[in-house]
Amino acid sequence: MPLVYADHVAAMPLHPKVYEAMVPYFNDFYGNPSSIHDSGEKARTAIEEARGKIARLVGSQDEEIYFTSCGTESNNLALKGVALAHQTRGKEIIISGIEHFSIMHTANALERAGFNVIRLPVDQHGLVDPAVVEKAITPQTILISIMHSNPEVGTIEPIAEIGKITRAKNVLFHSDAVSSVGTIPVDVKQLNVDLLSLSAGQFYGPKGAAALFIRKGVRILPLLDGGIQERGLRAGTENVPAIVGMGVAADLAREEIPQRLSHLKKLQVKLTEELPGRIPYLRFLGHPTQRLPGNVSVAVEYIEGEAMLLFMDMEGIQISSGSACISRSLKVSHVMLAMGVDAATAQGSLLFSFGMQNTLADVDRILETLPPVVERLRNISPVYRKAMAKKT
Amino acid sequence: MYSETVMDHFKNPRNVGTIEDADGMGEVGNPVCGDMMTFYIKVKNNLIDDIKFQTFGCGAAIAVSSIVSDMAKGKTLEEASKITNKMVAEALEGLPKQKLHCSNLGADALQKAIQDYRQKKEGTVSRPEAKKCYCPVCDLENPMEAGFCTGCGKEIPDEHAHGH
Numbered sequence: 001m002p003l004v005y006a007d008h009v010a011a012m013p014l015h016p017k018v019y020e021a022m023v024p025y026f027n028d029f030y031g032n033p034s035s036i037h038d039s040g041e042k043a044r045t046a047i048e049e050a051r052g053k054i055a056r057l058v059g060s061q062d063e064e065i066y067f068t069s070c071g072t073e074s075n076n077l078a079l080k081g082v083a084l085a086h087q088t089r090g091k092e093i094i095i096s097g098i099e100h101f102s103i104m105h106t107a108n109a110l111e112r113a114g115f116n117v118i119r120l121p122v123d124q125h126g127l128v129d130p131a132v133v134e135k136a137i138t139p140q141t142i143l144i145s146i147m148h149s150n151p152e153v154g155t156i157e158p159i160a161e162i163g164k165i166t167r168a169k170n171v172l173f174h175s176d177a178v179s180s181v182g183t184i185p186v187d188v189k190q191l192n193v194d195l196l197s198l199s200a201g202q203f204y205g206p207k208g209a210a211a212l213f214i215r216k217g218v219r220i221l222p223l224l225d226g227g228i229q230e231r232g233l234r235a236g237t238e239n240v241p242a243i244v245g246m247g248v249a250a251d252l253a254r255e256e257i258p259q260r261l262s263h264l265k266k267l268q269v270k271l272t273e274e275l276p277g278r279i280p281y282l283r284f285l286g287h288p289t290q291r292l293p294g295n296v297s298v299a300v301e302y303i304e305g306e307a308m309l310l311f312m313d314m315e316g317i318q319i320s321s322g323s324a325c326i327s328r329s330l331k332v333s334h335v336m337l338a339m340g341v342d343a344a345t346a347q348g349s350l351l352f353s354f355g356m357q358n359t360l361a362d363v364d365r366i367l368e369t370l371p372p373v374v375e376r377l378r379n380i381s382p383v384y385r386k387a388m389a390k391k392t
Numbered sequence: 393m394y395s396e397t398v399m400d401h402f403k404n405p406r407n408v409g410t411i412e413d414a415d416g417m418g419e420v421g422n423p424v425c426g427d428m429m430t431f432y433i434k435v436k437n438n439l440i441d442d443i444k445f446q447t448f449g450c451g452a453a454i455a456v457s458s459i460v461s462d463m464a465k466g467k468t469l470e471e472a473s474k475i476t477n478k479m480v481a482e483a484l485e486g487l488p489k490q491k492l493h494c495s496n497l498g499a500d501a502l503q504k505a506i507q508d509y510r511q512k513k514e515g516t517v518s519r520p521e522a523k524k525c526y527c528p529v530c531d532l533e534n535p536m537e538a539g540f541c542t543g544c545g546k547e548i549p550d551e552h553a554h555g556h
Binding site for chain 1: 402405419423425426430446448449450451453454
């Protein structure tokens with residue numbers, strides 16, 4: 001039974017060309033990019049080439065790209081680095097209520113350190129209203145951070161519109177674009193962002209390489225003190241093989257985005273259109289049209305997500321859920337609660353995130369496998385029995 | 393993540409269902425918290441003659457309910473009263489640490505069903521157990537009457553009140 005992997009928001013396979021390009025940097029070119037000799041020079045050149053490729057993917061200048069170890073580090077650097085550098089001017093930071101933990105918890109930490117954090121609401125589709133952003137800005141606001149797209153529910157935020165406002169009000173604007181870059185077009189100039197996070201692992205590159213775009217002239221302080229790698233903003237010996245892989249993955253993404261969009265969209269549309277005919281009492285989550293291609297987020301009412309995931313996994317289908325039982329913290333997804341989805345419904349959420357190796361046959365497998373799993377769990381659910389008794 | 397015994401009970405839960413004319417019924421948890429279990433018992437000659445359950449919840453919650461029903465079936469009410477959540481976790485060859493707190497409610501539901509039976513048939517006055525309410529968002533323990541979480545300020549729905 002072939003595996004159907006539909007959990008690309010969690011991790012993606014390496015593109016074979018990416019893997020191929022990385023191998024020599026483990027075996028042959030292991031020099032330290034800071035060394036003067038030939039081995040060091042080769043590693044240095046490879047890093048700068050990768051930087052150029054990533055800059056081209058997001059439309060920035062090469063020297064505006066800073067390598068980090070993961071999306072979480074990029075987000076921490078953006079928030080804490082800007083907060084530290086600008087705290088004499090103001091102490092107010094604005095984020096949305098549906099940010100990734102690496103923004104949400106970083107903002108919480110800054111709050112404990114004396115900063116003011118404003119958390120903006122979202123509508124039922126998970127959208128941030130640019131007018132609400134504009135109203136929230138005060139003379140004390142030093143940074144606004146709104147994610148480019150939300151992987152859990154697939155909604156794409158109106159970043160370009162918000163960027164116009166922040167530019168006019170002269171407030172720094174960061175966007176966590178980890179789940180967007182490589183899947184949909186992201187251009188830092190068009191978006192008017194001052195900082196933007198991206199991660200190789202979200203576009204068929206390796207784990208362990210990510211980047212933060214920082215517009216030239218933006219003042220920011222480092223989180224790690226040490227050597228002068230990344231122009232003093234990110235000390236520590238560079239992860240050369242991963243960075244090389246990220247560069248190749250960026251080039252591939254730039255070439256393939258149109259094909260990726262159409263392929264993923266096809267899978268998403270098929271699943272979204274055919275699932276309701278097979279399973280009653282579903283609720284699709286996130287924006288109906290303004291959403292990541294290949295991302296289907298749906299709540300199956302009256303049952304719980306982890307139980308569905310376990311049965312699907314036994315059938316070789318790997319997906320995700322926003323249920324409290326899935327998260328190690330045992331909390332229902334804050335994203336769904338912020339969107340006004342009640343906690344009981346969120347327990348039954350399922351997330352299908354497709355990748356380029358998925359096929360229409362994979363969608364058929366899901367469409368065949370899920371209904372009996374749902375039926376089985378609904379048959380033993382007291383919540384379902386009560387709901388059905390009410391309906392009749 | 394789960395032991396073989398947990399997976400066995402999850403895949404093939406024993407005694408699933410309801411009993412229309414049950415002698416005792418016990419329900420714990422609620423879907424907001426992630427787990428809810430309903431137990432039904434039929435009592436004959438002081439023995440648990442039949443037992444059925446329904447569960448909304450994760451793999452652990454379903455396995456817990458199933459093994460509790462197995463452990464209680466055919467036992468005297470006194471014996472069944474002694475089944476604790478700890479014994480259930482041991483019978484399942486352990487549960488992941490984070491599941492011990494939320495999913496291991498089976499023994500509680502069984503005890504409630506026995507209590508319900510005694511109240512109905514024997515007129516025993518039951519001692520109401522002290523209930524606890526946890527915030528569905530930040531998991532902080534809150535006073536029963538709290539409409540809002542004292543920790544994060546999120547609204548706590550009425551039906552959330554329960555002990556675990």
